[in-house]
Amino acid sequence: xxxxxxxxxxxxxxLKSIKAKRPKTVIQHILKNxxxxxxxxxxxxxYEHPPRAARDVxxxxxxxxxxxxxxxxxxxxxxxxxxxxxxxxxxxxxxRKLISKQFKNTLLKENGSHCHICLxxxxxxxxxxxxxxxxxxxxxxxxxxxxxxxxxxxxGSCNRAKSWSCENCPNWSEGKEDEICKSCYxxxxxxxxxxxxxxxxxxxxIWQENQISVYNRLKxxxxxxxxxxxxxxxxxxxxxxxxxxxxx
Numbered sequence: 001x002x003x004x005x006x007x008x009x010x011x012x013x014x015l016k017s018i019k020a021k022r023p024k025t026v027i028q029h030i031l032k033n034x035x036x037x038x039x040x041x042x043x044x045x046x047y048e049h050p051p052r053a054a055r056d057v058x059x060x061x062x063x064x065x066x067x068x069x070x071x072x073x074x075x076x077x078x079x080x081x082x083x084x085x086x087x088x089x090x091x092x093x094x095x096r097k098l099i100s101k102q103f104k105n106t107l108l109k110e111n112g113s114h115c116h117i118c119l120x121x122x123x124x125x126x127x128x129x130x131x132x133x134x135x136x137x138x139x140x141x142x143x144x145x146x147x148x149x150x151x152x153x154x155x156g157s158c159n160r161a162k163s164w165s166c167e168n169c170p171n172w173s174e175g176k177e178d179e180i181c182k183s184c185y186x187x188x189x190x191x192x193x194x195x196x197x198x199x200x201x202x203x204x205x206i207w208q209e210n211q212i213s214v215y216n217r218l219k220x221x222x223x224x225x226x227x228x229x230x231x232x233x234x235x236x237x238x239x240x241x242x243x244x245x246x247x248x
Contacts, residue, residue: 011085015062022047023056026080035081039071049160051167054080058136066173078168099129103146107153116152117162117189118204127153132187134166137176162186169196205233 007015015031018024025045029036038050047053058064063083071077107129114121129151131138154162166172171180185192185202195202207215222232 007082008085018057018060018062020056020060022053023060023062026053026057027062030080030082035067035069035079037069037071037079038077049163050078051163052160055136055163055167066167099146099151103151104129104153106148107151110148111153114153115155115158117154117158117186118206120155120206120208122155126155128156128159130154130159130162133178133181134172136166136172137181138178165196171197 015027018027026036026041029040029045041047041050041053045053054064054066057080063085064080065083066078066080068076069079104124104127108124108127112121113124113127115127130153132150132152166186169184171177180197181187183193184197185195185200189202194200218233219229222229225232227235
């Protein structure tokens, strides 16, 4: 395990320069203990979404590696430690560029006020600007001009789901190849070949307001049939498609 004195002075100086509470907490814990687990982030520091805390550190230009350990119950969980500063691209050590309100307004004008993943409409303030290809993989363009097509608007729920999926993708920790990300659901939900390198296809349903009664009926019938809701909905769709095929 790399100890504090093994890190370059420049790297230690950068660590000490971080003042924001959440990334500073992660950094200080790793400096003292060598790594920090998702369990510690939740139970000791009260962070309900541990990957977000680790991402805060990465977004400030501090390299982190993700690996697996056993938690107090013997389950495999994620843990984070500092990566090797000499292997990090220089353009990522300076942290990411801030996204202006003006740029977010441009995205809203181009695409509307809906989440690009679940397609549901939200008030503008609930939508977050997200890199299609994770910043940790591709960084930011050298140019001061951002390209609208490189970003999308996500609701908080989808942004957290994307963070978790990306951080557990082999391309995140090993390859960091842009082209792999470009063909992923999380970067291009309209036309994709995989989800975090898994051979999967995804379809999200959200029931709102007067649609909730339909959801409740589906859930009750699924319970009666002793099926989980996703499998029950799939069976309905499959039956409907087969019925249409026979009727032609």
